[in-house]
Amino acid sequence: MDRDIFICHNCPMTRTMATIGTKWKPIIIYTIGKKKVRFGVIHAKMGIISKKVLTDQLRELEEDGIVKREVFKELPPRVEYSLTPKGLELLPILNMLTRWNQKHHGNTSGKDRKPKL
Amino acid sequence: MDRDIFICHNCPMTRTMATIGTKWKPIIIYTIGKKKVRFGVIHAKMGIISKKVLTDQLRELEEDGIVKREVFKELPPRVEYSLTPKGLELLPILNMLTRWNQKHHGNTSGKDRKPKL
DNA sequence: TTTACTGGTTACTTTATCGTTACCAGTATC
DNA sequence: GATACTGGTAACGATAAAGTAACCAGTAAA
DSSP states (O other): OOOOOOTTTTOHHHHHHHHHOSSSHHHHHHHHTTSOEEHHHHHHHHOSSOHHHHHHHHHHHHHTTSEEEEEESOSSOEEEEEEOHHHHHHHHHHHHHHHHHHHHHTTTOTTSOOOOO | OOOOOOTTTTOHHHHHHHHHOSSSHHHHHHHHTTSOEEHHHHHHHHOSSOHHHHHHHHHHHHHTTSEEEEEESOSSOEEEEEEOHHHHTHHHHHHHHHHHHHHHHTTTOTTSOOOOO
């Protein structure tokens, strides 16, 4: 349901989660990093996301000004993605999150809540 | 499906998202903040999450050592939740995320991707 | 005796998100 | 002519996540 009136609706954390809080977006941003990468490379690196969902999420990230999409008029098509300045500001924050997780779990801890992928 | 072998599985960002990347967890952590709050207060402040899901998410956060749950032997029952030291380390990072969002959207921008709540 | 309170639990339903499959187009390669 | 390439799109199906509704228990209040 689409409720417009509730207490937490406009709290900053809720809005932030709406923008980048989906399952894949932080991982996509993290995968792109400071580079310019092609769609196929992102897809190969991420390995398990479907092409359809990756396309959808990249579109939303582009719409939100987090990711820049460059189309080269070639065949077969070549499209490169990179983070905008706005997107680049997220990287250190995401890195802090991953360092927090690593500090508390290490890289290969068996006790991690396993990703549902 | 539960796939055990893929490229991005053990990347730190994926593991981090598995731990706190669900829709509600960052908002719960943000709502608790530095205080000790009762279940009913968290629920009232968040406003739209169901009791069942709030209970479930708090349980997982407790299991992951992010949230501390204190039961007082009273009737009707009184349970207070607070962040553990591990959980408190997340707060500044979540605050950075919300500041990033506010910097780029402001508090009431109509252009935000609306939370699907 | 009935209602209210709190913080749950459970079975089932609904919604959101993700994935599958087939298709597209235009060049290059075989 | 068929296949391969890339980066998509669309319709449909599957799964995960969230929500609903009813229930629980034991005191207190009405």
